[in-house]
Amino acid sequence: RLLSAIPDNVLIARIAADEFALVLPGKMCTESLISLFDDLTDELKKLFIVGGQDVMLSMSTGLARYPHDADNVEQILNCATQAMY
Template structure:
């Protein structure tokens, strides 16, 4: 006697994938982001190379939701995610942390110069209007950059520093980026 468990295994595999992907944007979610960022930092320590973390959000996103409704806000988040993905290399990680907060992980390259070039590319990509419900919407992003600093880096630490840099970019006038201190 035997039981074919192929269908059950397929369902388990799909459920596992759903637990790691943001259902709105299709990007890696918080769980996958933390896992892959931790792996990138480990590779960085082993290879004596830097990993950069960019923390981004949509400037004045609440006003988009409030004035156009949540369906339009959702479409703005999807378009924002698409533009982020088109601004980075295929090997870079773009994930949605929560709400309108996104994170990009860049491995290799001369950091922070590479991260700053990517940040500038993203700012330019956001200049073109989003078309939400057939109407143009102008949105900008603020970006905080943190670069791994050695043995004591972990996902929480580098994300915290990138988030602090994001708020520095917002204080400087939004629509730009700031680079955080190593510690």
């Protein structure tokens, strides 16, 4: 579901068991970013059925921009994590 909700030009990476990072190419305006995160949230709110059981998911998001917030990968991930919390 996550893959179906993001544009083809967006890279998605699994960072930890329940953490993912999206790498968006170029510059996106704030409204486009908010729209993308809203679409992701809406997609993940949909009910999953796993082994006959209803499963609901939630999502927390944090946003960091290169080079505005950080100038390397470690710092940008740290900034996004801080923004999420």
